[in-house]
Amino acid sequence: MPLPLHHGVCVLTSAINVIMQAYLYFFAPFWSHMCLRYVRMLVCVWALLWVVGCRSTSADQGLTLTGSTSVTPFAEHLAELYQHQHAGSAINVQGLGSSAGIRAALDGVAEIGMSSRELKPEEAAQLDQLVIAHDALTLVVHPSNPIAGLSRAQIQAIFSGTIRSWDDVGGAARPIVLVSREAGSGTFSAFEELVMKGTPIATTALRQGSNGAIRQIVGGDPNAIGYISLGIVDQSVKPLAIDDVSPSAEQVAAGRYTLVRPFLFVWRKGQPLSRLASDFIAYVMSPDGQATLIKAGLVKGDTSR
């Protein structure tokens, strides 16, 4: 098993620190104030302790989850609750994107990867996956926008740049500002798959790196439209009904709201999970964990397995 990257980086940086501090300590005699010398010596000792500290944390068994920025806030919340119940367990959640999470799980850099898109066949061949929840992709506009809902065809026309003004869909005569995600993001590929179906998104669309950034921009711009996770929607933006079905957990569960994607935990096939990992997964899939996710606006995962 390869050494996790961050331990190597930690030891390396602290080693550099020790060298630099030692070198400054040797120079201290040239300075006039004796107290500076003592400060340098203390810092040097502190840096040495840091190296030792690095060693001891790397000996600990921590769990790292890496991946989708859409899943990250929910995983962080669950990890917090779990750590609250099990003192001493260290769970580290990093939001780097679905593809990065899948790659991290394949490479063994993180024990569990998080994805907000379906696995590609070649990825599914090497990874075990578990649907921890379903998420509704929600089209959002500024609260002052009079539009209450759109059809799928209208959304496709808006995002491909065919419809450019709000009055073409029953709104005010103002230009539409598109807010999208960047290529490779799980939310972006889910949107392409579920809504665009092969039509390219207009190049005039603003691109943002996270659900939160899209919410902030749409919440501040009366002309904007964007797409985010249902769980991220708050009162700063207005969710739109799609084909007269408003996005809600009930509508998703009933199968009426159809812009739905899975939130996945993935890990390497054939590699037994650590006790902490399997325990955390069991917690996420427990009625308690699922209730937390549902309260946060998601829809129940694959609890049958």
Place this chain on the structure above:
Amino acid sequence: MRERAIGGLLLITALGTLLALGLITYFIFQAGVPLIAQIGLWDFLTSSVWDPTSKPPRFGILPMIIGSLWLTIGSLALGVPLGLAVAIFMVDLAPPRLARIMRPAIQLLAGIPSVIYGFIGLAFLAPFVRTLLGGPGLSVLTGAIILGIMILPSVIAISEDAMRAVPASLRDGALALGATHWQVIIGVVVPTARSGIIAGIILGMGRALGETMAVIMMIGNALDIPRSPLQPATTLTSNIGLELAYASGQHREALFATGVILFVMIMMLNAIATAFVRRPTLSRRRA
């Protein structure tokens, strides 16, 4: 004995710096050059379609090159006149006491993290631009205004140094010939310090070209080629910053290839800046 130990330590540190530079260069080129070779340098630079996840993927970085150029030129147009004016003021016109306060204040400007600049652009300037001038607010103009402020410290510090290095004999000579204070500044000090001022501008240009975080937050990152300053755009750096986390396979290689282009551009700018600073018109330090 101790001196030798210190000397050895310093040598290792110095070599470590060189090694780091060499490794960075090697890894960027090793990761990026194969893709450029595969699709051709000309196509990579001049195709305007960037769609890394379509089948087949399209990698054209023209919109980003143009975005970077617009943003860099815009920030220089806003930052350089202001920076030069401040430098002239601090060298020749400001009471020494005021200059003593201004210098650390400008250094402080350089110390503000770029994410803070980006946040100010996103939260305050963008809504202002949107309501006042139209467009989505996140635009080339918004980015150029904030970047113009971000490059001020390098422009001011280096041109101030260069102007202070102008020998007193030149000023005295001009004054003796009857030139006014302003004529001395414009006719003698600025032209003599020209190479230093240009070096400062080029370093500022490097900063503007290389800035990533603030630009991602302010410029909107649209893949369109911007036709007006009020439109959003993508730059070489912001596209790498935005997409790298999610990229895999060829997409990742294409981002490294973008890095190669950026690396070469910045290296060229630095080389030009160094050439200007080294030009031995006058000694750089005050006599």
